[in-house]
Amino acid sequence: MIEELLLPFQFAFMNKAFFITAIIAAPTALLSCYLVLKGWSLMGDAISHAVLPGIVLAYIINIPLIIGAFGAGMICALATGFLKENSRVKQDTVMGVVFSGMFGLGIVMYTKIHTDIHLDHILFGNMLGVSTGDILTTGLISLFVVAIVVLKRRDLLLHAFDPAQAKASGLPVGLLHYGLLAILSLTIVATLKAVGIILAIGLLIAPGAIAFLITKRFERMLVVAVVVTLISGFLGVYLSFYLDSAPAPTIILILSGIFIIAFIWQAKRARMHSRTF
Numbered sequence: 001m002i003e004e005l006l007l008p009f010q011f012a013f014m015n016k017a018f019f020i021t022a023i024i025a026a027p028t029a030l031l032s033c034y035l036v037l038k039g040w041s042l043m044g045d046a047i048s049h050a051v052l053p054g055i056v057l058a059y060i061i062n063i064p065l066i067i068g069a070f071g072a073g074m075i076c077a078l079a080t081g082f083l084k085e086n087s088r089v090k091q092d093t094v095m096g097v098v099f100s101g102m103f104g105l106g107i108v109m110y111t112k113i114h115t116d117i118h119l120d121h122i123l124f125g126n127m128l129g130v131s132t133g134d135i136l137t138t139g140l141i142s143l144f145v146v147a148i149v150v151l152k153r154r155d156l157l158l159h160a161f162d163p164a165q166a167k168a169s170g171l172p173v174g175l176l177h178y179g180l181l182a183i184l185s186l187t188i189v190a191t192l193k194a195v196g197i198i199l200a201i202g203l204l205i206a207p208g209a210i211a212f213l214i215t216k217r218f219e220r221m222l223v224v225a226v227v228v229t230l231i232s233g234f235l236g237v238y239l240s241f242y243l244d245s246a247p248a249p250t251i252i253l254i255l256s257g258i259f260i261i262a263f264i265w266q267a268k269r270a271r272m273h274s275r276t277f
Helices: 012-038 041-060 065-085 091-111 119-124 132-151 153-161 163-168 173-203 206-214 218-243 247-275
Strands: none
Touching: 012 041, 012 132, 012 153, 012 173, 012 206, 012 218, 012 247, 041 065, 041 091, 041 173, 065 091, 065 173, 119 173, 132 153, 132 173, 153 163, 153 173, 163 173, 173 206, 173 247, 206 218, 206 247, 218 247
């Protein structure tokens, strides 16, 4: 019985999957809290889709794929900001147009080249096929993002809640704005190999949304988000071995289930609180 339960840990590819899941848990969970509070969930979706043409272009000109992905993500973020500031169209509409256009461009470019990289691995990740180099690259990016978020957490929090007050307080609002977009793009790049373009957005929304339902204190929210992501990641990879499913979708499915449970729990608690008054 014990041997059966420990069977996944006997394979090197499973151990690498567990490891890279743990690496991407902290940056995605921390950023998700700010994205949820700032109402930027769709921005994460936009950037995650927009990196595809950058990946294809990087492959064509033979440079590291992460450079192309990061460049495309930043172009998407800057284009969205420019269009929002210079048109009457609302931000969510602008993001929808930009990310769908970039994603369509990436698909068209991909169909015109011959490559050994399977489109499914780009869209949904290939967690069971990560190499030591992938883990190292992801680890360095994750460490950098976590360090920035932890050091600037209070400034980013004020910027998320009240940009006007942040500007009045003397904070570099523009730098915080585009800095947050930059580390968001970097985080999406870090998750590409593990969960792919489409599922990356799940890790950038669900943990923060779950933590927001569970606690009202922001510092605790950050901790809850990281813990929830770690637990979901471990369970998703572990269960995928026995279910014969892909790890990334299994992780997202578990996060969705936890969100539903947290929502029901919060709704019941709110009703009980209202009855006491």
